[in-house]
Amino acid sequence: DVKVTQSSRYLVKRTGEKVFLECVQDMDHENMFWYRQDPGLGLRLIYFSYDVKMKEKGDIPEGYSVSREKKERFSLILESASTNQTSMYLCASSPGALGTQYFGPGTRLLVL
Amino acid sequence: RKEVEQDPGPFNVPEGATVAFNCTYSNSASQSFFWYRQDCRKEPKLLMSVYSSGNEDGRFTAQLNRASQYISLLIRDSKLSDSATYLCVVNMANSGYALNFGKGTSLLVTP
Numbered sequence: 126d127v128k129v130t131q132s133s134r135y136l137v138k139r140t141g142e143k144v145f146l147e148c149v150q151d152m153d154h155e156n157m158f159w160y161r162q163d164p165g166l167g168l169r170l171i172y173f174s175y176d177v178k179m180k181e182k183g184d185i186p187e188g189y190s191v192s193r194e195k196k197e198r199f200s201l202i203l204e205s206a207s208t209n210q211t212s213m214y215l216c217a218s219s220p221g222a223l224g225t226q227y228f229g230p231g232t233r234l235l236v237l
Numbered sequence: 238r239k240e241v242e243q244d245p246g247p248f249n250v251p252e253g254a255t256v257a258f259n260c261t262y263s264n265s266a267s268q269s270f271f272w273y274r275q276d277c278r279k280e281p282k283l284l285m286s287v288y289s290s291g292n293e294d295g296r297f298t299a300q301l302n303r304a305s306q307y308i309s310l311l312i313r314d315s316k317l318s319d320s321a322t323y324l325c326v327v328n329m330a331n332s333g334y335a336l337n338f339g340k341g342t343s344l345l346v347t348p
Contacts, residue, residue, distance in 0.1 A: 156334050167340035168281070168324075175334050183335065215280055219334070225271065226336060228280035 128152070129229035131216050137235045144203040146232050148216030156219045157199035158226060159183075159191060161212040168215065174199055206236045240264060241339035243325050249345045254315050258342045260308040260325030269328040270301055272310050274321045275341065281324055284310075315346045 132147035148157065158173040160183075170183030172191040180191050188210060192200040199218075203210055213233050217226040243260045250256045262270075270287035285292065287299040287308055298311040308325055325339035 158335065160338075165340070168338040170335055173335055181334075224269075225283050225286065228282070231280050 129216060129218055129227050131214075131229040131232050133232050134230060135233050135235075137237065138203075138206050139237050140207055142203075142206050142236075144206050144234065144236075146201040146203075146214055146216075146234070148199045148201070148218075148229055149197050150199075150218040150227070151197065152218065152220070152227075153196065154218035154220045154227075155196075156221070156224070156226075157193065158217040158219075159189075159199065159201045160215045160217065161185070162215055162231075163212050171201065206234075208236050210234065211236045240329075240337040241325055241327050243323075243339040243342050245340060245342060247343040247345055249347060250315055251347055252315055252317060254346075255311065255313050256315055256344065257312075258310045258323055258325075258344075260310075260339055262306050262308065262325075262327040262337070264327070264329075265303075265306060267327045267329075269336075270299075270308055271326040271336075272297075272299055272308075273324040273326055273338070275324055276321050281338075284323070312344075315344075317346050317348065320344055320346045 129150045159171045160168045162168050174180045174193040190202045215231045216229040219226045272284040273281040274284045275281040287301045291300045296313045300309045322341040322343050324341045329335040
C-alpha cells in the first residue's frame with residue numbers, strides 16, 4: 126500500500142510566523158503535490174514537483190514556497206503566515222505522468 | 238469557465254437506489270480521468286479511473302464521452318457507506334503531472 130504521511134494533523138500558528146509542513150511518501154514516486162482545500166473552493170494546487178530539486182507553480186503559489194531535497198520528502202513553507210492561509214493542506218504523490226495521486230491525511234492549519 | 242464542473246448536490250437517496258453523477262471538463266486535450274471519493278474530514282481516495290470504453294467496478298460504473306467532454310459515475314444499489322463527496326478529476330492538459338479537481342458532489346444515502 127502506498128503511504129503518504131504528513132508531519133502534523135493539526136497546527137496552530139500566529140500571523141507572521143514561518144511554517145513548515147512536511148510530507149513523506151514511501152513508494153518511490155517521482156511526483157509530489159501540495160494542495161489546499163477550502164469550503165466552496167475545492168482542492169487547489171499550490172506547487173508540485175516531478176523530480177528532486179524540481180518544482181512547478183500550481184494555481185495559487187503566492188505566499189508559499191517548497192523544497193524537495195530528497196525524492197521521498199516534499200516540504201511546503203509559509204514564509205510569513207497570514208490568516209487567509211488558514212486551511213486544510215493536503216499532500217499527494219504519484220508514480221508518473223498522468224498517474225493516480227495518493228493523498229496524505231492532511232494538516233489543518235489555523236493561523237491566528 | 239471552470240476546468241472541471243460538477244453539480245454540488247447534495248443528493249439524498251434511499252438505500253438501494255441508483256444514483257448518477259455528471260461532470261464536464263473544459264480542455265479537450267485532457268487524457269486522464271478519475272473519480273475520487275472523500276469522506277468528511279478525510280483525504281480524497283481514488284474510487285476508479287475512467288476509460289474511454291467505460292468501466293465497471295462492482296456497483297460503480299464510469300463513462301467517458303470525449304466528444305461532449307462529459308464524465309459520469311453511476312452507483313447502483315446504494316449503501317449507507319456510500320455517503321461521501323465524489324470528486325471528478327481530470328489531468329491538466331498543459332501539464333502531464335497535475336490534476337484538476339472538481340469541487341465535488343455530495344451524496345447522502347439514508348436508511
